[in-house]
Amino acid sequence: MNELAERALNVAQLHGASYADVRVVRRERQELAVKNGQVGKLAMDEEQGFGVRVIADGAWGFASSSLMTMAEVERVAALAVTIARASALVKGEGVKLGPPEVHVGSYRTAVVRDPFAVATEDKLALLLAADEAMRRVPGVRVSQASLEFLRETKLFTSSEGSRVEQVLIESGAGLETVAVGEGEMQKRSYPNSFGRHQGTAGYEFVEELDLVGHAQPTAAEAVALLKAPTCPSGVMTLIIGGSQLGLQVHESCGHPTELDRVFGSEASYAGTSFLTPEKLGTFRYGSPVVNLTADATLPGGLGSFGYDDEGVPAQRAELVREGLFVGYLTSRETAARLGLRSNGTMRADGWNRMPIIRMTNINLEPGTWTLADLIADTDEGLFVDLNKSWSIDDKRLNFQFGTEVAYEITKGRLGRLYKNATYTGITPQFWGSCDAICGPAEWRIWGIPNCGKGQPPQSAHVGHGTAPARFRNVQVGVMR
Amino acid sequence: MFGENELRRVAEQVLAASQADETEVLILAHDTQLTRFADAVIHQNVAERDQALRVRAVIGRRTGVASTNDVTAAGIAAAVQRAADIARLQPESPLYLPMAAPAVMAQVPARIEATAACTPEARAQGAGAICRLAQEAGLAAAGAFSTEERELVVANSQGLWAYAAGTLADLNTVIMGADSSGYASRTDIDVRRIDAEGAGREAVAKALQSRAPRDVAAGSYPVVLEAYAVEEMLGYMSYMGFSALAVQEGRSFLAGRLGQQIVDPRISIWDDGLDATGIPAPFDFEGVPKRRVEIIKEGVATGVVYDRQTAAREGKESTGHGLPVPNTMGPMAGNLFMAPGAASREELVRSVGRGLYVTRFHYVNPVHPMKAVLTGMTRDGTFLIENGEIAAPVKNLRFTQGVIEALNHVIAVGVHTVLGRGWVGGNRAPDLALGEFRFSGTTQF
Numbered sequence A: 001m002n003e004l005a006e007r008a009l010n011v012a013q014l015h016g017a018s019y020a021d022v023r024v025v026r027r028e029r030q031e032l033a034v035k036n037g038q039v040g041k042l043a044m045d046e047e048q049g050f051g052v053r054v055i056a057d058g059a060w061g062f063a064s065s066s067l068m069t070m071a072e073v074e075r076v077a078a079l080a081v082t083i084a085r086a087s088a089l090v091k092g093e094g095v096k097l098g099p100p101e102v103h104v105g106s107y108r109t110a111v112v113r114d115p116f117a118v119a120t121e122d123k124l125a126l127l128l129a130a131d132e133a134m135r136r137v138p139g140v141r142v143s144q145a146s147l148e149f150l151r152e153t154k155l156f157t158s159s160e161g162s163r164v165e166q167v168l169i170e171s172g173a174g175l176e177t178v179a180v181g182e183g184e185m186q187k188r189s190y191p192n193s194f195g196r197h198q199g200t201a202g203y204e205f206v207e208e209l210d211l212v213g214h215a216q217p218t219a220a221e222a223v224a225l226l227k228a229p230t231c232p233s234g235v236m237t238l239i240i241g242g243s244q245l246g247l248q249v250h251e252s253c254g255h256p257t258e259l260d261r262v263f264g265s266e267a268s269y270a271g272t273s274f275l276t277p278e279k280l281g282t283f284r285y286g287s288p289v290v291n292l293t294a295d296a297t298l299p300g301g302l303g304s305f306g307y308d309d310e311g312v313p314a315q316r317a318e319l320v321r322e323g324l325f326v327g328y329l330t331s332r333e334t335a336a337r338l339g340l341r342s343n344g345t346m347r348a349d350g351w352n353r354m355p356i357i358r359m360t361n362i363n364l365e366p367g368t369w370t371l372a373d374l375i376a377d378t379d380e381g382l383f384v385d386l387n388k389s390w391s392i393d394d395k396r397l398n399f400q401f402g403t404e405v406a407y408e409i410t411k412g413r414l415g416r417l418y419k420n421a422t423y424t425g426i427t428p429q430f431w432g433s434c435d436a437i438c439g440p441a442e443w444r445i446w447g448i449p450n451c452g453k454g455q456p457p458q459s460a461h462v463g464h465g466t467a468p469a470r471f472r473n474v475q476v477g478v479m480r
Numbered sequence B: 001m002f003g004e005n006e007l008r009r010v011a012e013q014v015l016a017a018s019q020a021d022e023t024e025v026l027i028l029a030h031d032t033q034l035t036r037f038a039d040a041v042i043h044q045n046v047a048e049r050d051q052a053l054r055v056r057a058v059i060g061r062r063t064g065v066a067s068t069n070d071v072t073a074a075g076i077a078a079a080v081q082r083a084a085d086i087a088r089l090q091p092e093s094p095l096y097l098p099m100a101a102p103a104v105m106a107q108v109p110a111r112i113e114a115t116a117a118c119t120p121e122a123r124a125q126g127a128g129a130i131c132r133l134a135q136e137a138g139l140a141a142a143g144a145f146s147t148e149e150r151e152l153v154v155a156n157s158q159g160l161w162a163y164a165a166g167t168l169a170d171l172n173t174v175i176m177g178a179d180s181s182g183y184a185s186r187t188d189i190d191v192r193r194i195d196a197e198g199a200g201r202e203a204v205a206k207a208l209q210s211r212a213p214r215d216v217a218a219g220s221y222p223v224v225l226e227a228y229a230v231e232e233m234l235g236y237m238s239y240m241g242f243s244a245l246a247v248q249e250g251r252s253f254l255a256g257r258l259g260q261q262i263v264d265p266r267i268s269i270w271d272d273g274l275d276a277t278g279i280p281a282p283f284d285f286e287g288v289p290k291r292r293v294e295i296i297k298e299g300v301a302t303g304v305v306y307d308r309q310t311a312a313r314e315g316k317e318s319t320g321h322g323l324p325v326p327n328t329m330g331p332m333a334g335n336l337f338m339a340p341g342a343a344s345r346e347e348l349v350r351s352v353g354r355g356l357y358v359t360r361f362h363y364v365n366p367v368h369p370m371k372a373v374l375t376g377m378t379r380d381g382t383f384l385i386e387n388g389e390i391a392a393p394v395k396n397l398r399f400t401q402g403v404i405e406a407l408n409h410v411i412a413v414g415v416h417t418v419l420g421r422g423w424v425g426g427n428r429a430p431d432l433a434l435g436e437f438r439f440s441g442t443t444q445f
Helices: A002-014 A070-090 A120-135 A204-209 A211-227 A242-257 A332-337 A371-376 A427-432 B003-017 B073-089 B120-136 B196-209 B227-241 B244-248 B308-313 B345-352
Strands: A019-035 A038-056 A059-065 A104-108 A140-158 A163-181 A184-190 A197-199 A234-240 A292-295 A316-321 A362-364 A380-392 A398-410 A413-418 A421-426 A434-437 A444-453 A458-466 A469-476 B022-038 B041-059 B062-068 B140-156 B161-176 B181-188 B219-225 B269-271 B293-297 B336-338 B355-368 B373-386 B389-393 B397-402 B410-421 B426-442
Touching: A002 A019, A002 A038, A002 A070, A002 A140, A019 A120, A038 A070, A038 A120, A038 B073, A059 A070, A070 B022, A070 B041, A070 B120, A120 A140, A120 A163, A120 A211, A120 B073, A140 A211, A163 A204, A163 A211, A163 A444, A184 A211, A184 A380, A184 A398, A197 A204, A197 A444, A204 A211, A211 A398, A211 A413, A234 A242, A234 A371, A242 A292, A242 A316, A242 A362, A242 A380, A242 A398, A242 A427, A242 A444, A242 A458, A371 A413, A380 A421, A380 B373, A398 B397, A398 B426, A421 A427, A427 A434, B003 B022, B003 B041, B003 B073, B003 B140, B003 B161, B022 B120, B041 B073, B041 B120, B062 B073, B120 B140, B120 B161, B120 B196, B140 B196, B161 B196, B181 B196, B181 B355, B181 B373, B181 B410, B196 B373, B219 B227, B219 B345, B227 B244, B227 B336, B227 B355, B227 B373, B227 B410, B227 B426, B244 B308, B345 B355, B345 B389, B345 B410, B345 B426, B355 B397
Parallel strands: A038 B062, A059 B041, A104 A163, A234 A380, A362 A458, B219 B355, B336 B426
Antiparallel strands: A019 A038, A019 A140, A038 A059, A140 A163, A163 A184, A163 A197, A234 A469, A292 A316, A292 A362, A380 A398, A380 B355, A398 A413, A398 A421, A421 A469, A434 A469, A444 A458, B022 B041, B022 B140, B041 B062, B140 B161, B161 B181, B219 B426, B269 B293, B269 B336, B355 B373, B373 B389, B373 B397, B397 B426, B410 B426
């Protein structure tokens, strides 16, 4: 692996690259799913390859291959330089990376129990038991339980002298139940939407979720939703649970603070951002209780690592301080345009993708309330949680979310269950209406294992630390 | 690329190494290049070559799957062993089906040498042409121009051998002004038909036309949807409802409605993987030849697509829409066509009288799949139509609308169609004029 990487750097520089880096990546992924009592997926996937990123004639080039031979390394490194020279036909002022970043080190996810050492029979037995518990609930049409484990081994070397080795290990699990009847289809998930909850952790992450213990209540609520009244419409107070709030942070804070998006790199695909550079340090993003951070150093978060894919060490950075917009997610190149140093958020989805700015763990810092006190303090409103529909405009202002569950709050107590709840708003107005956030005891990092961005498409694994929070005057109920 | 002979050698090596009762080899190989530009700079220019080998081993009624992109002898042997080891851990499956039998595959001209041979310089020239057009108009350009060559093999121990090669070229651009934007895209198997300048001119014109947008209130409006928007809507209809599994599980908007008139008689939708005006593929991931499936014919729900598992459940034959087995997704209609009409874009605008004109949608997602309700934003050119003409640009709106309900209010169907990349193939759709479309919110630009 080392020889291949060194050779790639040498060949790239011999062909005229002024900067080069090489990533050699090996991924092992085990996926297990039980659906309706049958094993629907049991696969062990392995892939490996390398990517060479260069600057030549002031422009970027990137080439990659899965063939791990010296001849292929030489072909790919030369191709990366050829591509960079083609890029130079449309290069503007040329790439400026800022001061050199030279880091030598290693990082390995801390795990209690290696998930790849746990017997597959035990994993299947867990899923079959959880699935059976869901199917015992009358009215359940589809039940699904799943596990995923990932081990990524990465080597990063650069022509500036960086050399970083990392082993990242992830574990994830989840339940999903679909009930059909009464002309309706309703879904309930546990503990998170999007199929599963995931973290950089070992098998202990799965054990702590107690899938079997949560299977019956999850399924029962899916069935109960079939007969639940439709969520009323109106402007009301909303308490948003941690899982849904994680996606709210993701869409309305995480993405708009990506500095490559701000500079237009995503304009033709996922859009740009309302958080333009002149707003940095002056724009009121939310109320004074709102503090948002990017923190890749948190143990267990799905966006935790040792170094990003430019070899920059993982960091904690402020994005919103007491409601004021104060920071971006940056790369070396984008940070340099603002006279800053990278805060280490460049990541690539495997060996065959060029790194782009990705969320790490984007967190709503905890407040001081308990959820029980927050509900008791709310005269009228709704408690909503777990996402089932999401959409936001291409500057990240107008959003609309649907949630799996909504509970009426009346005179400080949870009341009826409602189905088909949706809410909508404009990002800074919405965060400006946040008046209470629950404390550290209810704060948790939610893992989203499928954040899409980039062309060619890249899927990132990101985390969001949240606790339930309250928002005033939110528009609820827009579906008919 | 690797070529049929090399991939046959890999497949035969897998089949020879496997001791399982049945073995299937799936190979997805591709050579992909993409040039991405923004603000008159190519900021990403990439090339990738990969071959993903997937081995499915069946022992008794137990199935194991392993995949790798290491196609050395050692890599192949390890994947074969892993698949067998996994199969032995499984419980017996009552859903077991013997692997697909050999079949005659249609020959579809899907590989164009000019696309396979496209250079980074040619893509950079396309990007440069668009950037120049934008700069001349005082606007900024962003976009991506990609070309790819891909090969798919499905082979199994029953003697099945299926090989297909194809190419694809895809260009999209967004042109931006201070308060406006425009969009254009081109997708074709032949890069020589990708007219970068034409796309640039289309997007620049839209960006100029959409300057100084005015506010418009949310509410129900008649609309003209450009084919870009309809194509995206069509893809989501497939995702929510065109699969036999979605119908069998009762979560499709077509469940219990087959044979019924569900939309306007001017709407017909079918799936045809052999139509060279789409992105053709002669067989699916189970090695079953693709058949044309009429999904909605003159407004009547007539069918859904099947893989081998969902077909067996109903005593039918697969229509050739299977994803890699086993999976929990079910089949997927990925080569969809919506029948064009005869109306020009001007005639569509005239037919609406007063309403809104939508270039494309952004961030669409299902809100209620069983009712086919989608939400999303308009983007890159939204206009007010008054007196049968485009009257003024307006700020973008959020829609929340049942698709089936909307397709019951067809005013006219356009003659112009576009091909867009889908999740597993490509879909072609026309412009539409609809009598009622619900916009549930507004935004600030």
